Amino acid sequence: MKKTVCLLIMLMLVSLGCFADSFDFGEASTKFLDSMGIVQVFQGEGWKYLVMVAIACFLLWLAIKKQYEPLLLLPIAFGMLLTNLPGANMFHTEMWNNEFLNPASEYYHSYRHVLAEGGLLDVLYIGVKAGVYPCLIFIGVGAMTDFGPLIANPKSFLLGAAAQLGIFITFLTAHALGFESNEAASIGIIGGADGPTSIFLTTKLAPHLLGPIAISAYSYMALVPVIQPPIMRLLTTKKERMIEMKQLRSVSKTEKIIFPIAITIVVAFILPDAAPLIGCLMLGNLMKESGVVDRLAKTVQNELMNIVVIFLGTTVGATATASTFLDVKTLSILCMGIVAFGVASAGGILFAKIMNLFLKEKINPLIGSAGVSAVPMAARVSQTEGQKANPHNFLLMHAMGPNVAGVIGSAVAAGILLSMLG
Amino acid sequence: MLYILADVVWADAWARTGMGFGVVFTVLLVLVFVLIAFGVVSRLTGNKAPKVAKVAEQPAKAAALPVASASDADKAAVATALYLYFQNVHDEESNVVTIHHTPNSAWHHELNPHVLTH
Numbered sequence: 001m002k003k004t005v006c007l008l009i010m011l012m013l014v015s016l017g018c019f020a021d022s023f024d025f026g027e028a029s030t031k032f033l034d035s036m037g038i039v040q041v042f043q044g045e046g047w048k049y050l051v052m053v054a055i056a057c058f059l060l061w062l063a064i065k066k067q068y069e070p071l072l073l074l075p076i077a078f079g080m081l082l083t084n085l086p087g088a089n090m091f092h093t094e095m096w097n098n099e100f101l102n103p104a105s106e107y108y109h110s111y112r113h114v115l116a117e118g119g120l121l122d123v124l125y126i127g128v129k130a131g132v133y134p135c136l137i138f139i140g141v142g143a144m145t146d147f148g149p150l151i152a153n154p155k156s157f158l159l160g161a162a163a164q165l166g167i168f169i170t171f172l173t174a175h176a177l178g179f180e181s182n183e184a185a186s187i188g189i190i191g192g193a194d195g196p197t198s199i200f201l202t203t204k205l206a207p208h209l210l211g212p213i214a215i216s217a218y219s220y221m222a223l224v225p226v227i228q229p230p231i232m233r234l235l236t237t238k239k240e241r242m243i244e245m246k247q248l249r250s251v252s253k254t255e256k257i258i259f260p261i262a263i264t265i266v267v268a269f270i271l272p273d274a275a276p277l278i279g280c281l282m283l284g285n286l287m288k289e290s291g292v293v294d295r296l297a298k299t300v301q302n303e304l305m306n307i308v309v310i311f312l313g314t315t316v317g318a319t320a321t322a323s324t325f326l327d328v329k330t331l332s333i334l335c336m337g338i339v340a341f342g343v344a345s346a347g348g349i350l351f352a353k354i355m356n357l358f359l360k361e362k363i364n365p366l367i368g369s370a371g372v373s374a375v376p377m378a379a380r381v382s383q384t385e386g387q388k389a390n391p392h393n394f395l396l397m398h399a400m401g402p403n404v405a406g407v408i409g410s411a412v413a414a415g416i417l418l419s420m421l422g
Numbered sequence: 423m424l425y426i427l428a429d430v431v432w433a434d435a436w437a438r439t440g441m442g443f444g445v446v447f448t449v450l451l452v453l454v455f456v457l458i459a460f461g462v463v464s465r466l467t468g469n470k471a472p473k474v475a476k477v478a479e480q481p482a483k484a485a486a487l488p489v490a491s492a493s494d495a496d497k498a499a500v501a502t503a504l505y506l507y508f509q510n511v512h513d514e515e516s517n518v519v520t521i522h523h524t525p526n527s528a529w530h531h532e533l534n535p536h537v538l539t540h
Contacts, residue, residue: 154457161450168439175435184435247493255464259457266456270449394495409450416445420438 040086048322052084055325056317059215068222072195072313076215079317080325083121091121091318096129097208125315128203128210133312134196135280140305141196141407142260142284143297145375149401151255152248155355155363156371160405162351163371164413166191166344170336171417177332182206185417187333190217191340192410193224193374197277199316201414204422211320212330216337224377225384227338228345228369232385235349236365240356241389243364245398253289260286267412273422274415278408345369345378348402363398370399373406 033039040046059077063070083091095118099107107113114122127133150156167188174184182205189201190213198217202210220227232241260282268275287297348368356362366386370378379399386395 151457151460154454154461157450157454157457158447161447164443164446168443171442172435172439175430175432178430181434181438247495250494252464255460258460262456262460263453266452267449270452271445397494405450408453409446412449413442413446416442420442 035087037086037088045322046086048326049084049086051326052320052322053081056081056084059219062219062222069218071309072218073222075310075313076218076317079121079314080211080215080320081317082314083318083321088119090119091125091315091321092118093319093321093324095122096125100129101207121315121318124311125318127308127311128199128315129207131200131203131276133308133315134200134203135276136304136308137196137312138277138280138411139284139287140300140308141375142281142286143288143301145281145285145404145407146400147259147285147404148251148256149248149397150404151251151259153398153401156367156401157405157408158355159348159352159368159371159402160407160409161371162368163344163348163373163402163406164192164409165347166340166342166372167410167413167417169343170340173336173339174332177336179329179332180206182421183209185421186213187336188340189213189410189414189417190220190333190337191344191372192406192413193217193221193341193344193372193378194407194410195221196312197410197414199312200277201417204418207319208324209329209333210316211325212333213337214316215320216334220337220341221374221377224341224372224374225381227341228372228378228381229385231342231345232349232366232369232381235346236353238389240353240365241386242393243362244390244393245364245367245395246361248397248401253291256289257286260289263408267408267415271412271415271419273419274412277411277414281407281411341372344372348372348406364393364395367395367399367402371402371406371409373403373410375403375407376400378406379403 037049041049056077059073059080062068063073063077082088095107095114099105100109100114102108111126114126118125167190169188170191171184171188174187175181179187186198186202186206186209189198192198195214195217199210199214202213206213264275264279264282267278284297284300287293287300346369348371349365350368352363352365352368356365364382364386366382367379370382372378379396379402382399383394383396386393
């Protein structure tokens with residue numbers, strides 16, 4: 001029975017081929033073979049696709065097995081996988097670089113052209129290009145952040161500022177390695193340990209480096225518990241690590257409500273370029289602290305944040321194509337990223353030690369390293385290291401001050417770099 | 423390498439670095455003063471601290487209002503203790519309810535016909 005059915009189908013196909021005059025079986029087969037991804041891998045520089053697919057799989061392994069920032073690394077790695085599938089044409093780097101960003105092109109800054117000709121990831125990438133996703137994420141971050149420890153101990157702001165040293169030292173290092181100023185600034189911002197800020201600034205200053213910079217920023221952020229402790233132990237004595245800090249004062253609701261409004265006004269008046277990030281961060285925080293828009297606060301903390309993370313992660317990963325990623329520059333960026341994190345941590349710790357020279361009530365220098373943002377991981381590292389030195393040490397809330405100050409600090413640093421180089 | 427280093431306009435790079443870091447520090451320093459002013463105004467208008475002091479002066483009233491005078495660490499410790507306590511109140515239970523029908527029960531309709539009819 002089965003044999004008869006197969007025979008009938010074969011006869012039908014053969015007869016269809018005989019009767020179709022215009023159908024060229026040979027040409028169709030060639031076309032089909034040429035469009036196959038596996039064939040493209042073996043043509044020209046097709047091997048690069050395989051390398052990129054392998055890198056994407058490695059990042060997926062890090063996200064799933066090792067749980068390195070999985071919420072972002074997983075979509076980034078999968079975006080990277082999608083964009084490097086030969087022939088899938090889901091993201092067109094050439095369209096963005098040669099047409100959208102080229103003033104000589106008729107499609108210069110034409111979103112309509114992107115919508116008409118682009119693939120799925122091109123369309124979603126518009127949100128990154130327009131700087132919308134990082135700001136939306138900042139609304140969610142603001143709604144999840146408690147600025148209480150910072151309000152209770154305003155000195156934390158200085159530790160958050162000192163930790164931005166990593167950004168500027170890396171900026172200089174990148175210059176020394178031959179990067180342009182705009183590229184150097186984008187690489188330096190990795191030291192801010194703040195993913196959305198890194199993406200925001202890189203999109204504006206050096207969009208061609210977005211893939212490596214985002215991957216570097218998020219990978220190292222996940223490695224904060226590995227990178228920071230040796231630096232903390234190297235720069236502090238056991239006696240310093242044992243310093244116990246006084247309980248923070250309680251912060252009233254009114255203070256928590258006025259804080260986001262005051263910070264937005266002050267920062268925007270001094271540095272308008274930082275207003276989009278700081279404004280969104282503070283909007284989210286005001287939603288939470290005011291207590292009158294619970295529904296909105298919950299939405300930005302959960303649904304909005306999650307949706308934007310999917311879009312942002314996937315499209316940022318998609319920018320890591322073989323032509324842009326497999327480059328010596330990427331390796332340099334990955335190396336400088338770790339330098340940026342290390343210097344930023346050291347900057348916070350050393351400044352805390354300097355502050356101790358003048359303060360009556362000493363602060364534990366370990367909280368300085370939390371100034372690198374990476375909320376709340378960096379604060380947790382301070383707590384863990386503090387407790388190793390002195391089991392009665394509870395540094396978490398003290399470290400949260402510089403930690404959230406670091407978020408504001410890196411957004412301000414992004415603002416100043418944008419105003420100088422944008 | 424030396425060729426690359428020579429190519430960099432170092433004066434520009436240093437100027438940008440100095441200015442950038444300086445501005446970040448200045449802005450955050452301004453914010454420190456804003457927050458200090460904040461705290462002062464809050465203490466003057468909120469009167470939160472004196473309330474706590476008054477409570478401390480009257481031990482009987484303070485005992486009646488333990489939460490108001492407790493620090494965040496105290497509250498966290500109490501919450502953790504309560505959590506651990508409630509975790510151990512019961513042994514592990516299957517959460518499966520089995521209804522066993524028995525005519526000997528006083529609730530059974532054969533023994534309580536009036537209950538059902540009225």
